[in-house]
Amino acid sequence: MTANGTAGDTGTKTGAPHDGPNRVLLLALALGAFSIGTDSLIISGLLDRIATDFDVSPATTGQLISVFALVYAIGAPVLAAVTGALGRKRLLLIALAVFIAANLLGALAPGYPTLMASRVLAAVGAGLYLPCAMIITVSVTPQQWRGRALAIVAGGMSAATALGVPLGTLIGAIGDWRATLVLVAVLATVAAAVLTVAVPQVPAPSAVTLRQRLTAAAHPGVLTALLSNVLACAGEFTVVVYVAPLAREVTGVGAAGVSAFLLVSGLAALLGSAVGGRAADKYGGGRAYHGAVAVLLVGLAAMVPVAAFAPDGSWGTTVLFGLLLCVISLASWALPPAQNHRIASMDIPEPTVALSLNGSSSYLGLAVGGALGGLAMEHGSVTTLALAGSGVELLALATVTLSMAAASGSGRSREGRG
Template sequence: MGAFSIGTDSFVINGLLENIATDLHVTQSGAGQLVSVFALVYALSAPVLAALTGAVRRKHLLLTAMVTFVAANALGAVAPGYPVLMAARVVAALGAGLYIPCGIAITISITPEERRGRAIALVAGGMSAATALGVPIGTLVGTVGSWRTTLVLVAALAALSAIVLAVALPQVPTPPAATLRDRLQVAGHPGVLTALLSNSLACAGVFAVFTYIAPLTTTTTRVGAGGVSAFLLVWGVAAVLGSAVGGRAADAVGGHRAYLTATAVLLAGLTAMTVLTLPEPSGSLLSRVLFGLVLAVISVACWALPTAQNHRIAGLDSPAPTVALSLNSSSSYLGAAVGGAVGGLALRDGSMTSLTLTGTGITVTALLVLTATARLFGTGRSGTAQIAPPARTDLPTAD
C-alpha cells in the first residue's frame, strides 16, 4: 500500500500537466519540472539518507518517511502557487527516497529466506500496480475534479498505510549500513558504473517523452482528458506485461542481453511514435489505435528494463551487491529527472516531433553505451559477468 501510494504520486503528475499548468499559470514545460525535480531529489537523496539514517530503528524510520510523504502531499494539495507546490514535491521525494529502500530492507529481515523473493516482489508490485491502476485512476480523478483532489487521495492512502504499519509491523533489528563512502566505492566498480550509466540514459530516453504524455496524447490523437486516462491505462497494463517479459528474458538469455534487447525495442517504439507525430493530427480511430499500440510497445520495453537491470547487476562480482542494487533505483530516477528536463526544453516550441526525437536520440546513446560495454557483462549463456572484483571485498552488504 505504501509503495502503491508512492508509485502513484511519482507518475500521476504526468497525466495532469495541462490542468496544473492552467491552474497555476505556468507553461506545460514548467509543470513538467515538478516531475523532474521529484525524480532528481529522489535519486540524489536516497543513498545519502540511507547512509545518514543507518543507526535509526527501522520501524521508526519507515513511519517517519511515510508521515513526511503524507504531509508533503497534503501541502501540495493546498499549495497557493507553483513555488509551494514545487517545495512540496521536494519534500515528498525525500520521504519516498527514504521509504522504498527501508521498506525493502525490512521485508528482507522479517521474511524467511525461502519466501524472500516473493515478499520483495509483493512490495515492488505496489509500484507496478500504481502504474497500471493508480496513475490512470488518479489522472481521471484529477481531470473530472481537480489535480488537488488527486493529491488528497494519495495522501489519504499513504496515511492509511502508515496507520497499518504502526499497528501491525513488528520492530526489526537495525542492520549494519553501508556508509556514503562505501556506496561511492561500489558505484566506482567498472561494471556497476557502466550499468548505472546505461540505465540512466535509457530511463532519460523514456521520460523525455513520458513526462509529457498528456500533451503528447491530446495533440497526437485529439482526445480529451478522459482519453488521456484511457491511454495511461494501456501503458499500465503493458507495464505489468513488460515486468514479466523482462524477468523471463533475463532468465533465458542473461541480464545484459535482455536489457540490450529491451532498449532496442524501446528505440523502435520511440521512433514509431516520432513517425506518428509527423502528419497533421486527425483524431481518427486508426491514428488512436496506432498510438495505443506504439505506447504499449514502449511501456513493455520500459518495464522490462528494471528486471533485466537487476539481473545483470546481481551477476557482477561487485564488492557489495545489495548496495549496487540500491544505487540502481537512484540511477533510474536520475534518468527520469534528466529526461524530463531535456524533454521540457524540447517542448518549448510546442513541437511533439521535437519531443519524441529527443527521447529517441537519448535512447540511441544508451544503446551505443550498452553495445560498447557488452564485454563487461559476461559472455556465457547465463549472462553472468566476468569481471574481477576490486581489491576490497569487505564492504557491508546490508542496505
C-alpha cells in the first residue's frame, strides 16, 4: 500500500505517468553520495597501514569506522532539526564544505586522536548531506518512479563501494593512506562544484522538531522497519568492516589483492542497488527488503565454512571467497532503495520524516557491526567474525518476517471490519 497525500507527493512533475525522474538532479545528488560513500568505508581497506603508522591494533583502527557511523546515527536527526530552516541546496553545500575540511584534517593528522576527531567531523557533514539528498529525491520524483530514483542516488554509495573504496585502498597500499583522504576531499570538491550548477534552489520544508522525529520513529511500523535495518546492517558490517584482514587470512592475498576483491564486490554493489530499486517498484519495498536480507544471510552463513575449513590461499578458496563477497555486496546494496521505498509507502502522517531517520538506522547498524567485528577479531578469529555476522543477520531476517506477518494480519483485520 502506498501513502497518499504525503510530503513526498508535493514535489515537481508528479502528474502524468510518463513523467520520468529528473536524472540530472539525481546524478548530481548521487555524485555527492559517491564522495561520502567512499569516505565512510575506505578505512576498512587501510586498517593495517593506519594501525602500523599510529602503533594501534587493526581492531582499534576499525573503531574509526564505528565512531563515524555512531556520530552519523545520533547526529543526523539532531542536525536535521537544527538546520530545518535552511534551503536544501545551501544545506547540501554546507555539508560538503564540512566534509571536505574533515578529510583534509584527517590527511594531516599527527596522531590517532586527531584522526578520530576528523572522522567525527566527517560524520557531521555526511549526516547533513545524505538525509537531505534522499528527501529531495522523494519530493521531486513521481511516485511510480521513486524506487528507481532512490536507487540512482543510493547508486552513488554503491559506486563508491565499486570504484572509490578499491581505488583509495590501492592508493594507500602503493603510497600513503593520507593520500586516500586527500582523494576523498577532491571528490567532494568536484561534487560540490557540480551541485552548485545542477541543483535548483529548493525551499526549506516545513520545520520538523526533534520531538516530531522521535514521534515518527515510535510508530510501530516505522520502529520495526528501523530496527530490522539496524540488525541487517549490523550483520553485514560485522564482516565488511574487517574484509581486508579477513581476505588476507582466508586467501593469502596482499594489499593489491584486497583492492581487487573490493573492486569486484563493488561492481556487484552497483547491480544490487539497481536490482533493489526495480524489485521495490515491482513487488513492493517490504518484499524486496525481505528477499535482500534472506540472500545476505545466505552469503554471510556460507562464509563461515569457507573461513573455517577451506584450504588457505588455494585457487578454489580465492574464487569462492570472491563470489561470496559479491553475493553479500549485491544483497546489502539492494537494501537501501528497498527500505526507503518501504518507508515512503507507509500509510503514516509524515513518511518523509520517517524516511529521514532511515540513514541513522543504517549507520547505527554500521557502528554496531564495526564494534562487534572488532570484538570478534580481538578475542576470536575470522571464523568468529563470520559467525557473528550471520547470527545478527538471522535476527534481522526474523524481525522482517515477523513485521511482514503482523502487517499482513493487520490488513486482513481491517478488511474484515470493513
